[in-house]
Amino acid sequence: GAVVSQHPSRVICKSGTSVKIECRSLDFQATTMFWYRQFPKKSLMLMATSNEGSKATYEQGVEKDKFLINHASLTLSTLTVTSAHPEDSSFYICSASQPGRPNEQFFGPGTRLTVL
């Protein structure tokens, strides 16, 4: 149980375009989802926390207008990278927690974004 999926697993886009990444909890309802970014050989960095039905809470230094997060249902959160630039190229990972297990986060497999 507690499986989290992400789609797509890899995406390549041109500079200036927008890219949407989906994060789904497959077998549980996720009241809270987290979005992380990971650069090569670096640790995961929390970008934002989203609760279903409310606005996301962004970490310091993360532009909310550039990284749009929508958590419209208890099983789906989306991250849209708007007007992507090459420096946005990174590995984006989501995680989800469920109401009965608030101390755990279940991670998705990640999405590799390459902006040309």
Place this chain on the structure above:
Amino acid sequence: KNQVEQSPQSLIILEGKNCTLQCNYTVSPFSNLRWYKQDTGRGPVSLTIMTFSENTKSNGRYTATLDADTKQSSLHITASQLSDSASYICVVRVSGGYNKLIFGAGTRLAVHP
């Protein structure tokens, strides 16, 4: 400042050998500590979780220790296999708040035949 530091940064061992990875943290207030395995291009997968009162916990060939007094943890891998090649990340959860996790940079382990 809440920080998690891991050592070594990278490690190469031969198949069948044992190894120990280290994690030092300065996180307060402390809730729990997890070790994750992250294969290249994949999300982290939890190996062990330890709370303040636990000293050691095993999961197959993985054994984690925790010394809450010195704020140190270790992950010992026994009889390594080629599939153990991955990054191992130490993650400490901050008590209270909204499930705040502090990640270490990871140790990249390569197991060679």
